[in-house]
Amino acid sequence: MPKAMSFAMPATLRTILAGLTALAALALSTGPAPGQEILQPNPAFSPKKVVSIQLKALQRNDTPDPDAGIRQTWAFAHPDNRQVTGPYPRFQRMIKMPSYEVLLGHSDHVIEKVAQTDGVARFAVTVTAPSGQVYGYRWEVRKIAEGEHAGAWATTAVSPAMDAGDST
Structure with missing residues (x-):
């Protein structure tokens, strides 16, 4: 069996390699x-x-992995909304149902404020599906009253898709 070769590494190179190894470990x-x-x-x-x-x-x-967008959307679901649509696996299935699946991979969207108070905001959202079909949604967000995200806005309701015509 051949002997393993060894060589003396300059101190500077050892320091650089140690630093790169530490950075790689931190990144991972x-x-x-x-x-x-x-x-x-x-x-x-x-x-x-x-x-x-x-x-x-x-x-x-x-992107960057399957259903990452649904998970991001769930992160902004208001606690009151989660009681109705959750737990997450149920929410995930709901988003893939016909009323909401056109949101997945849509080509364009427009957000228009309809009304806002100190604690509630409502928007008219127009989405162009990959097919070119245009859909409308009513989107409502409210401030979270208590807990870790108190004072932050989160979605309380999104209407089912309403056919708004064809963009072509």
Whole structure:
């Protein structure tokens, strides 16, 4: 059996390799790359920003992995909404039903504020499905009253899809 070769490594090279090894270990232990982690409700997000985060996530649902967009949308489901639509596996199935599946992979969306008070905001959302068909939704967000995300906006209701015509 041949002997393993060994050589003296300069101290500088050992230091650089040790640093690179530590950085690689840190990168692997911190989870997804920046921009890919699930955002959480935050009082700094406006009501429209919350709706936008959800729609953009659903638009690219399977990036960076299958149903990542649905998980992001669930993160912004108001606690009251979760009581009706949850737990998550049930919510996931609901989003894949005909009334909501056009949100997955849609090509475009427009968010228009309809009304807003200190604690409730309502939006008219128009979505263009991959087929070119246009659908409308009523989207409602409310401030979370208590708990970890108190003061942040989260979705309390989304109407089923309403056929709004063809974009072509």
